[in-house]
Amino acid sequence: MKRRSAAAALGSLLAAAPALAQPMAYLQTYGPAAHPATVLGWGLGAISLFVMAIIAILVLAATFRPRPRVDLRQLAVTRDAGGTAWIYVGVGLTLATLIGCMVWTMVALAAVAHPPAAPKISIEVQGNQWWWGLRYRDDDPARMFTTANEIHIPVGEPVRVEVSSSDVIHSFWVPQLAGKTDVIPGQTNITWLQADKPGTYRGQCGEFCGAQHAGMAIHVIADSPGQFAEWRNSQIKPAAPPSTAMQRAGLGVFLARCAACHTIRGTNAGGLIGPDLTHLMSRRTIAAGLLPNNPGNLSGWVANAQALKPGARMPTIPLSGAELSAVVAYLTTLH
Template sequence: MNRARRLSLRSGQAVVTLALLPDVRYAWADAVVASSTGSTANDAPPLAYFLRGVGPAAKPVLHLGWVLAAVCCFVCIVIAVMLGIALFRRRRRQDQEALTSGGGLRFVYVGTALSTVALLAIAVYMLVVLAQVADPPREPALTVTVTAYDWWWKVDYGDGDQQFSTANEIHIPTGVPVLVMLKSADVIHAFWVPQLSGKTQTIPGVVNRQWIQADKPGIYRGQCTQYCGVQHAHMAFEVLAQPQADFERWYSAQQRTAPAPATARAARGAKLFEERCSGCHAVRGSKAAGVQAPDLTHVMSRRLLAAGTLVNSPENLMNWIQHTQEIKPGALMPDMKLSPAEAGDLFAYLSTLR
């Protein structure tokens, strides 16, 4: 197209119109995921899929969960039946005499013995499952460090000059174990990808270990399961499992720094970003080097925004920037007050971070 495109972004009551130059393109993560996994944004499985495991770290835990659920259901049924008998069966005189003479305690002895044996068996089974998932079956092919913040997840890959960070997205190759080092920057959180692993807490000052493995490509939803504040429910993340070749392409692309702004509008947006956002956010290859908020070097390659709260679209991105506290009250990011011209400039710059 030779003419400029116009995109209307509705933010509250105001409508901001951005003139997008022909050379501004987007690399939304839907395209990345569709090419590597055959999935789109609507294909991400809901958290309710915890009833199905797709990796060796999840299946033993899943089976344990079914066993515990069955035991709990059986106990509830037995209690309900006994309660029904007690309510509707009239007690006879000989029953009363049996209770007072001590013979009725045989039921207590038998019930206590059965409960003790059942609890010991369950404890042994739990220890066996714990041993099965404690360590991966072979040397991990990849190690990532995940740090929990209120209320988002920082994901660090590599080390030294090869290190880079993403936010709320963990890319892994399929068919191999991946070691996850878990930290917390503030309070206790809990890392859980129900289809790939059990739950592990992130504790300030402590480094915990978890390993995950996806047997097939896909998008696997994760969630913080330890109440950590007002936006605990909006602290989600995704694990994107890709074939090895696709993962290596993604990994290589993430190591690149952000390109220099190619247009006047993008240059103004970069300057505005450095003035307003660089205290918290980082963009590798620019002067922005904040560490308290997500690294935005490749923000346009991500599927979701705000730790799984919004789909990453142009409208949602600008709405999130300008109305953070309406979308996620209590988040540490304040609302950005931007004029229509400033919004257009900032979006022109952010659209290059792909």
């Protein structure tokens, strides 16, 4: 009985494993910035396995080959009958395989280095301990805007991404869409993304950057072109003014206690230490992928950010119960 339940538990664990692994699974990719590298990875893996199998077979064959027993003392000193041809052929095949792999690697690297068409959308991504700041560029400055942690892109289109850091070295990594790009203070590195299937792609800081490195996720959401345009137009707008007395009180608390670090466009809050909260409720998660974005988690976060993400650059701010409810009531209006 015990054994059977253990087996069942193992079975359900194994069944759950692919689903758990799915968000960061890099063996399956969904766009031309990543696909050539995936094919290359599988190809080189297969070639390596094939070579190992051949070598193993040759070693076993040589080990177990039947030979006549000879008495070494009786053996005449003669020149060997040959066999160097094996060496020439072996070295030749090895060289040809290695050169082939090298050429394939260079072709794949060249293919992922540049998008197939010039990107029309350009995003600045800034790594911060421990969240991602985003700025969507536009030729018209009135259409530029900032947001955080969730990159929306139109499906099937290349997007230019410029990465920089405000503090230490991070790494921008959305495995299903592209390889890693170093995020280095004092330097701007350029990469690109393209998702050929609509959906949400999870990314993660790929370079240890301090206490909450593991709590520094990023999501790329590939929308249909129509949904993307709608999202972009709503992000450009300033926040709607609060409508109830409670929400107005919340804005007051926010301006007094939070505005030094956070921006809400359309209000006097213009801080740059933390994420832009103008359209906070349009995001699925808070604190760089840590928690689903809902009023309960928002209250928990504002009440005690340090308990949820120890070391985060948002202190736990002492608020009365009334102040907390008011500020959260206001935050939930930020669609």
